Amino acid sequence: MTRTPTRLVTIPFSHYCEKARWSLTHCGVRFAEDPHMPLLHWLPALRAGGGRTVPVLVADDARVLADSTDIAAWADARSAGALRREPAALALEDDFDRQLGPATRRWGYQQLLPREDLLELMRGNVPDWELAVLRVTRPLATALLRRGLEVTPAGVARSHAKIDAVFARVGELLADGRRYLTGAEFSIADLTFAALASPVLRPAEVPFGIPADLVLAPAATAQVAAWRATPAGRFALDLYAHQRGLSA
Ligand SMILES: N[C@@H](CCC(=O)N[C@@H](CS)C(=O)NCC(=O)O)C(=O)O
The missing domain is CATH 1.20.1050.10 (Glutathione S-transferase Yfyf (Class Pi); Chain A, domain 2)
Known part of the structure; x- marks a missing residue:
């Protein structure tokens, strides 16, 4: 399967996006950010397979996660528990x-x-x-x-x-x-x-x-x-x- 780089659709100043971004960085997951302005983020978020809100992560295996909590859990699973989640x-x-x-x-x-x-x-x-x-x-x-x-x-x-x-x-x-x-x-x-x-x-x-x-x-x-x-x-x-x- 061809893998495309992991992409994070965001509003750059959204703090839920910052939570997802920090989780990915902490877990050592490489990603490219795809930032948009509020309201105009809807189309890229929907196109990526998410809903109306960002962050939306499109993983390199094409999996889509449309919530910062799910993105943090995914990043943690990728990094064998780098982010403590008891x-x-x-x-x-x-x-x-x-x-x-x-x-x-x-x-x-x-x-x-x-x-x-x-x-x-x-x-x-x-x-x-x-x-x-x-x-x-x-x-x-x-x-x-x-x-x-x-x-x-x-x-x-x-x-x-x-x-x-x-x-x-x-x-x-x-x-x-x-x-x-x-x-x-x-x-x-x-x-x-x-x-x-x-x-x-x-x-x-x-x-x-x-x-x-x-x-x-x-x-x-x-x-x-x-x-x-x-x-x-x-x-x-x-x-x-x-x-x-x-x-x-
Ligand atoms: N529970 C979601 C909340 C995300 C969220 O509320 N994102 C805001 C940006 S801070 C958003 O996309 N709002 C746009 C809208 O509601 O149309 C998460 O943790 O990812």
Whole structure:
């Protein structure tokens, strides 16, 4: 059988895509990224055999995985267990996927959607024609994203409270001095927490997407600094500094 290189269809600044990307890197799986803008990712995702969301992985054996959790499990199986996935870690992964991911995404979009420079920031990361289409359709695209992701004052306030609650729970876990969330070893729980917290912590080591040094509005900048200063925020930033580039 002819094998084509493993391909990851993404939105470059999506944190679920970052979770999949980090899992693949950690497990030493080589892949090519196929990045697209939100809304325009639908067609490539569907064409790849996935659904409406990214990441979608098309493996070199033509297998298709359309969820970051499945991609992490697949990467781990390929690398004979490089990514620890014991039941406690999987339970935390699932909780972060359900609670933290949607909340940090909503908070991030609240900062980004009003920005005139968002499209230019993505130049070089996605096909140019996608930027041209979104430039012309920007009001409609923005309205669709706001409605689809519930980026409203009430939605953002709820998400802010949820992020605080998840960060507090992570802080409680770490309070006994453990190195990682489930004990002495780095696991999928740690990776998932850091990746899904990245839109509100903005670590410099995220390899693709919104530049970490992009200046946000003063209130958002202050909020990022406050989240960074929490035990959970410091923990995630430390994971990015020391684990993000490493294969197991
Ligand atoms: N449970 C999925 C969630 C993926 C997800 O929500 N992806 C977002 C990007 S952050 C997406 O593709 N949204 C597009 C849409 O819903 O149309 C996973 O872990 O892969």
